Amino acid sequence: VSHCMGGWSLDGRLLHAASLGHTDKVLRHIEMGANVNCVDEAHQSPLLKAAEHGHTALVGELLRLGALVNTDDRDSNALHYASYNGHSDTCALLVRHGYDINRANKFGYSALQYAAADGRTDTVVRLLELGADVNGTDKMRWTALHRAAGNGHTDTVRALVSYGADVNAFDSQFYTPLHEATWCGHTETVRELVLLGADVTRADLWGNTPIDLAKSTGE
Structure with missing residues (x-):
């Protein structure tokens, strides 16, 4: 080269x-x-x-x-x-x-995670159809669903779950996608995750549930 x-x-x-x-x-x-x-x-x-x-x-x-x-x-x-x-x-x-x-890549992110983080729903679906691991994790054990939820990409969240994403997957701090969406104030995404079966009582590493986070952030 x-x-x-x-x-x-x-x-x-x-x-x-x-x-x-x-x-x-x-x-x-x-x-x-x-x-x-x-x-x-x-x-x-x-x-x-x-x-x-x-x-x-x-x-x-x-x-x-x-x-x-x-x-x-x-x-x-x-x-x-x-x-x-x-x-x-x-x-x-x-x-x-x-x-x-x-x-x-060197940060532990896959192509699917990049597309999900930026709300590229069409690309997310294409990658999943090509065989991307919908529940693959990075170094912090974040899934593509964590990234989409944390950035408020509701359509992408819906697409990922329709392809089998674990709505209650947890990262290294026991944060679920619902924790991420709640903490970041993405109300529409929070509602969608709950409708899709996210557990509102699941506690993180410090014992906080999404409900606790909602109260602390005023959501």
Whole structure:
């Protein structure tokens, strides 16, 4: 893997074109000798840049030309970036080409957790249909449902539960998704979780139930 540390080398022009989704320029730079797996100062490759911006057709071309699969920058890989930004078709293409759908980045987050945290419901559903683990956890034992609930993404919460998310899953501090939604003041999400079967009497590590949290926050 070559490194392009700034400037407008051939590899640098390839990286710029990939970020903008200029497929014709990308192909021309590679024909001229640019390295399809070069990386910039942040260790981002043309494939990662194209995936981050949802340039699905270009992602396919880069994979065809030998772009490495499942490689990370300093934090995450192309699938993580595509899911966070809600690029469902790009996610599907990456998975079909061998990306591990449940692979965690250095923070322990999967593609599904990124999509759920940002309320990308369509992408969440697509990832689940492709085989994502709906109850997979990160280093703090948060599930995708914890992330969606904590950010008040009610539609995403509903979708996750419909695909089998454990509505009473608890993290390392025994917080459930209902605890998260309650503590963060997401009233609509709280109501939805209760309707979906969340236990309002489940206590966290300090003995607080969601009802206790609601009282303390004035909700």
